[in-house]
Amino acid sequence: MSHAATHPAAPAEEGLGVYTQKLGMWVFLCSEIMFFTALIGSYIILRWGSSESWPVPQQTLNIPVTAFNTFVLICSSVSMVKAYAAAVHDDQAGLKRWLILTVLLGASFVGVQAYEYTHLIEKGFTPSSGLFGSTFYTMTGFHGFHVSCGVISMAWCTMRAFQGKYAGGKFHGIETIGLYWHFVDLVWIILFTIVYLF
Amino acid sequence: MATVEHKHPNYIAIWLYLAALTGVELVVALLHFLPRHWLIGALVFLAIWKAGLVALYFMHLKFEPKRLVIMILAPLPLAVIMVLFILQEFHR
Amino acid sequence: MTTAGVAAGEVGHAHHDDRPFIRKYVFSTDHKIIGIQFLFLSLFFLLVGGVLAMLIRWQLGFPGRAMPLPGLWPRAMAPDGVVLPEFYTALVTMHGTFMVFFAIMPLLVGVFANYLIPLKIGAPDMAFPKLNMWSFWLMIPAGGLMLAGFFVEGGTAASGWTAYAPLSANPEYTGATYGQQLWCFSIIVFALSSLLGSVNYITTIINLRAPGMTWFRLPLSIWALFITAILALLAVPILAGAIIMLLFDIILHTHFFMPAGGGQPLMWQHLFWFFGHPEVYILILPAMGITSDLLANGSRKPIFGYHSMVYAIIGIAFLGWVVWGHHMFQSGMNPRLGTTFMVSTMFIAVPSAIKVFNWLGTMWKGSITFTTPMLNAIAFVAMFTIGGLSGIFMAATPVDMYIHDTYFIVAHIHYVLFGGSLFAIFGGIYFWFPSMFGKMMNEKLGKIHFALTFITYNLVFFPMHILGIGGHMRRIYDPSQYAFLKPLQPLNTFISVSAFALFVSQLPFMWNFFHSLFWGKKAEMNPWHDNGLEWTVQSPPPHGNFAVTPTVYHGPYEYSRPDMEADFLPQNQPLPASAHAAAH
Amino acid sequence: MHWWFPTNASSYGGEIDSLFVLILYITGTVFVVVEVTLLVFLFRYRKQEGRKASYIEGSTRAEIIWTTIPAVVCAFLGIFSQPLWSRIKDPARIPADASPIDVMAKQFEWHFTYPGPDGQLGTADDFEKRNELHVVVHRKYQVRLQSEDVIHSFFIPAFRLKQDAVPGMQIHAWFEPTITGEYELGCAELCGLGHYRMRSRVFVQTAEEFAAWQAAQIAPAAPAPTDSTANTRRTAR
Numbered sequence A: 001m002s003h004a005a006t007h008p009a010a011p012a013e014e015g016l017g018v019y020t021q022k023l024g025m026w027v028f029l030c031s032e033i034m035f036f037t038a039l040i041g042s043y044i045i046l047r048w049g050s051s052e053s054w055p056v057p058q059q060t061l062n063i064p065v066t067a068f069n070t071f072v073l074i075c076s077s078v079s080m081v082k083a084y085a086a087a088v089h090d091d092q093a094g095l096k097r098w099l100i101l102t103v104l105l106g107a108s109f110v111g112v113q114a115y116e117y118t119h120l121i122e123k124g125f126t127p128s129s130g131l132f133g134s135t136f137y138t139m140t141g142f143h144g145f146h147v148s149c150g151v152i153s154m155a156w157c158t159m160r161a162f163q164g165k166y167a168g169g170k171f172h173g174i175e176t177i178g179l180y181w182h183f184v185d186l187v188w189i190i191l192f193t194i195v196y197l198f
Numbered sequence B: 001m002a003t004v005e006h007k008h009p010n011y012i013a014i015w016l017y018l019a020a021l022t023g024v025e026l027v028v029a030l031l032h033f034l035p036r037h038w039l040i041g042a043l044v045f046l047a048i049w050k051a052g053l054v055a056l057y058f059m060h061l062k063f064e065p066k067r068l069v070i071m072i073l074a075p076l077p078l079a080v081i082m083v084l085f086i087l088q089e090f091h092r
Numbered sequence C: 001m002t003t004a005g006v007a008a009g010e011v012g013h014a015h016h017d018d019r020p021f022i023r024k025y026v027f028s029t030d031h032k033i034i035g036i037q038f039l040f041l042s043l044f045f046l047l048v049g050g051v052l053a054m055l056i057r058w059q060l061g062f063p064g065r066a067m068p069l070p071g072l073w074p075r076a077m078a079p080d081g082v083v084l085p086e087f088y089t090a091l092v093t094m095h096g097t098f099m100v101f102f103a104i105m106p107l108l109v110g111v112f113a114n115y116l117i118p119l120k121i122g123a124p125d126m127a128f129p130k131l132n133m134w135s136f137w138l139m140i141p142a143g144g145l146m147l148a149g150f151f152v153e154g155g156t157a158a159s160g161w162t163a164y165a166p167l168s169a170n171p172e173y174t175g176a177t178y179g180q181q182l183w184c185f186s187i188i189v190f191a192l193s194s195l196l197g198s199v200n201y202i203t204t205i206i207n208l209r210a211p212g213m214t215w216f217r218l219p220l221s222i223w224a225l226f227i228t229a230i231l232a233l234l235a236v237p238i239l240a241g242a243i244i245m246l247l248f249d250i251i252l253h254t255h256f257f258m259p260a261g262g263g264q265p266l267m268w269q270h271l272f273w274f275f276g277h278p279e280v281y282i283l284i285l286p287a288m289g290i291t292s293d294l295l296a297n298g299s300r301k302p303i304f305g306y307h308s309m310v311y312a313i314i315g316i317a318f319l320g321w322v323v324w325g326h327h328m329f330q331s332g333m334n335p336r337l338g339t340t341f342m343v344s345t346m347f348i349a350v351p352s353a354i355k356v357f358n359w360l361g362t363m364w365k366g367s368i369t370f371t372t373p374m375l376n377a378i379a380f381v382a383m384f385t386i387g388g389l390s391g392i393f394m395a396a397t398p399v400d401m402y403i404h405d406t407y408f409i410v411a412h413i414h415y416v417l418f419g420g421s422l423f424a425i426f427g428g429i430y431f432w433f434p435s436m437f438g439k440m441m442n443e444k445l446g447k448i449h450f451a452l453t454f455i456t457y458n459l460v461f462f463p464m465h466i467l468g469i470g471g472h473m474r475r476i477y478d479p480s481q482y483a484f485l486k487p488l489q490p491l492n493t494f495i496s497v498s499a500f501a502l503f504v505s506q507l508p509f510m511w512n513f514f515h516s517l518f519w520g521k522k523a524e525m526n527p528w529h530d531n532g533l534e535w536t537v538q539s540p541p542p543h544g545n546f547a548v549t550p551t552v553y554h555g556p557y558e559y560s561r562p563d564m565e566a567d568f569l570p571q572n573q574p575l576p577a578s579a580h581a582a583a584h
Numbered sequence D: 001m002h003w004w005f006p007t008n009a010s011s012y013g014g015e016i017d018s019l020f021v022l023i024l025y026i027t028g029t030v031f032v033v034v035e036v037t038l039l040v041f042l043f044r045y046r047k048q049e050g051r052k053a054s055y056i057e058g059s060t061r062a063e064i065i066w067t068t069i070p071a072v073v074c075a076f077l078g079i080f081s082q083p084l085w086s087r088i089k090d091p092a093r094i095p096a097d098a099s100p101i102d103v104m105a106k107q108f109e110w111h112f113t114y115p116g117p118d119g120q121l122g123t124a125d126d127f128e129k130r131n132e133l134h135v136v137v138h139r140k141y142q143v144r145l146q147s148e149d150v151i152h153s154f155f156i157p158a159f160r161l162k163q164d165a166v167p168g169m170q171i172h173a174w175f176e177p178t179i180t181g182e183y184e185l186g187c188a189e190l191c192g193l194g195h196y197r198m199r200s201r202v203f204v205q206t207a208e209e210f211a212a213w214q215a216a217q218i219a220p221a222a223p224a225p226t227d228s229t230a231n232t233r234r235t236a237r
């Protein structure tokens, strides 16, 4: 549906050629990039800008568990994109199945992170224990927060899917929320590397 | 709204791809066979690689109009400018 | 495709609005109502900021003298009306914070962006009306949290609007037990509101332009608001991130900015100013856009060099990202970096020059009518130039070494923010009031308000340059502590008296505003003979704006075409047949 | 313009003043040009009966002119200011013969650590002084700024010198007083409620006066407490 249709005479103005929700989500993600730039950037600056020696992450953090968690998040991205494909092809059953899977995977990621946090804090590694603690909890914490938001909205989408809101190839909602979900995954890929592995 | 006509890439393949890369990362990171700065370089490279896969296929940027891609990449230079300036400032 | 995503039927059918009052005027998703809500809210905050400024001026003009009605002031802050040092720093902090985040920014980006964008680009509403509503309703808790500071133990934040760590990172340093936390929370909520706004504006302008409204047919006000939205979109999250870290330093005792734990105090300044300088352009670009529209309209002439005006806006916005260091020349930042920033800062004068001279060019050979909006727009050009030029002094690092953190800076701030932004805002309010409320504001009162404000404003802020050159530091509670400042004290007193006069000069505006709201004379169609689409519908425009989606045939500045009788041509009317070369 | 500035008493202060005045001339010219043109246009092109505004959309030539001129001017200003700046602030270019003084800023006072007769800091004969900076005229000094708590700013208007003192950093600045007399040192960075009275006196003395004073300081007789102890209201740790 476009103005151009109603006014064939007029030169229809090209937007970015992307429907509005998707464009809005991308614009929002640009903002998110800068938000994480602030957090990750500060970590980089504090770690490589200051002369002090930095604790070796692998001695404090539990790499295997987090590696597993990374895998979980990647899986959730796949299930998400599968859900999107299903929505495009109007395969309702598939859509619901993949969405539920995504929610579960996302939730378990948060769960594992909660478990990780509790253990670290028991070991006495807290936000106030040095720059590493400060940056670690801020970055992973805010990523976790984003995942949680994603899980909630995903659950909501699942509900709507069961109400058949995405039937008949109405995939815009799914694609849009999917973009957010993949972005969160993408951020984690970066975080996992520079926080856990360096 | 002709942005969906693209055929869907094989998502499962990309999934395995990502999993494999993660495996490589772990190997590189945990069995320290590389000198420190090489290690960092390799890991950053792998991370960007993975991120690229997610962005290109899962977020199907590969199939979006150029202008959108440009718009999305716009913040990155700013981010880099900020971090590099501040970094070299403390790195004395 | 233009309106991809706008539900069918929604497009261009201004249906008369039968929603209940609460959905229509309170929790409204109509961009016009939201804009007007922003108008009232931010004018209120402007008043708050103004009152705080008066208290500041009282203390500076008459150090240690009890304020009028001593009983009125809370004992903790001003026992028997005498301002305490801790209260003074709180005043300065809150004044800056309210003016920047809660008055000028919402006035420009909240009011005009919301009200004008859909109307001027021929869209029925914003791309995401619900988000838009939220962006307004978030401003209420944000402002509430900020005001709450005055009522908690230890008072409001007191580390300046720049909240330099570590002063801000440990309540013991300022004595503001909870104030700084409240400040942080408030700004975080504000950041959310701003984010929702920006996403809306950008998406709307990209995707919802009416047919024919090509990029280079957009009014400069819309161009400015578009670029501003991008700046806000990318700058504000940096502030949010920094403030979150600051907050954690305060409540979780992290060490981001605390040298004790290995943190970097200067990192706060870098992050803050990486946001802060784009922020100051957020505060001026829309004002520039509005000025351009008003000047073209007021001198009945096309804007001079439309394209370069657009590129100048983009240039300023881009350069704005690489100059933040000019706030940190004396901060202990690497001096070589200082040189880089000096040069980049100097070059911002270039796009600004283009704008100033093109404004002059616009008036050249015009037919200038001195309506209140036009007067304010002219004042913008005159005053922004002063403020901008004073920026050049500070850009020169050696000079900045002397005038940094003196009243020279304070003078600069106010010449750009009051002389610039606020005059443009006044002009904008006078200009679009008829469209917003269907009533005209009183011209005579408007002119009185303008004249008084213009004079007293200069009496207040021009002498501040001299204070600055005299070495008068900023943010000091009692200048008379310093022998070398004693001779300047009379000047301080003079400034204060003028400041009170300036405040009084705002009364005609307030009266005019509220009186016209109810008893103003009815605005006829297109009272200013403007070309904008917002004037092609009745005022106030109906819900959904346009009965039929307008088609745009030419740029917004077709004034006094030689081949036409009328001296204006709204954008939705075709060029006269004689026009061979189509305007951009 | 001297009636504006406090009298300059440092070696480079004069250059800063004249740079200021230079910029003042440049911007002043721009200011006059802009404002006068504006006023002339306002009068000349005010609405008059029978005169229609002429339809002019711009002039590339004009725009190129008023883009390049400011560009040139600003480039010139930048290049012109740079040497003075790096001479004053570049850590590498602090005069080698500058005698050191340690400055510790804390809410809300200045602590100075002077070298004893040996001219070396960190030796036994160092001595401390609060809110009193004594220096010898025509001798170069290197102040090593540190802060105990928050950011302060070491500002001696008469020397045109300003440099923040940042906790966790040691920042060096130098100056050479040129006129004997008493001046003031202020704190130029908001550092809390006592910011306004974080003030120290600066004595520029002849070598003899200084030597005498120095002797008096090192002598067992404890230095008399200086005035501003009285109004230290709250001191955060």
Ligand code: HEA
Pocket: C162, C280, C281, C283, C284, C326, C327, C345, C346, C348, C349, C352, C353, C354, C356, C384, C385, C386, C387, C388, C389, C391, C392, C394, C395, C396, C400, C403, C404, C405, C409, C412, C413, C416, C417, C420, C421, D027, D030, D034, D069, D070, D071, D073, D074
């Ligand atoms: C609307 C807000 C606004 C705007 C538009 C500007 C515009 C500029 N500002 Fe300003 N600035 C502030 C708001 C703003 N500033 C605030 C709030 C602070 C204080 C923050 C704080 O510490 O609290 C500040 C502080 C500040 C500093 C730090 C001072 C210090 O703390 O030591 C500096 C230093 O370089 C600076 C420079 C400039 C420059 C070069 C411009 C340029 O963009 C100006 C360009 C315009 C012109 C130059 C005039 C028009 C041009 C011509 C007529 C052409 C001819 C000109 C020449 C040939 C020179 N500003």
Ligand code: HEA
Pocket: C043, C044, C046, C047, C049, C050, C051, C053, C054, C056, C057, C060, C092, C093, C095, C096, C097, C099, C100, C104, C159, C160, C161, C162, C410, C413, C414, C417, C418, C421, C422, C460, C473, C474, C475, C476, C499, C502, C503, C506, C509, C510, C513
């Ligand atoms: C846009 C921003 C803005 C505006 C408009 C003002 C307006 C004023 N400011 Fe502001 N000021 C700042 C931004 C602004 N200021 C900032 C950012 C700082 C730095 C803070 C810091 O150091 O941290 C500062 C600091 C500052 C100082 C320095 C304090 C110090 O360093 O110790 C002083 C001192 O005189 C001062 C004075 C004034 C005065 C007298 C006004 C007068 O112009 C006020 C006149 C009154 C009004 C303009 C309000 C009138 C009300 C209306 C018109 C609304 C009508 C209402 C309805 C219709 C409902 N300001």
Ligand code: CUA
Pocket: D107, D108, D151, D152, D153, D187, D188, D189, D190, D191, D192, D194, D195, D196, D198
């Ligand atoms: Cu110390 Cu201000």
Ligand SMILES: [Cu+2]
Pocket: C276, C277, C280, C323, C324, C326, C327
């Ligand atoms: Cu700036």
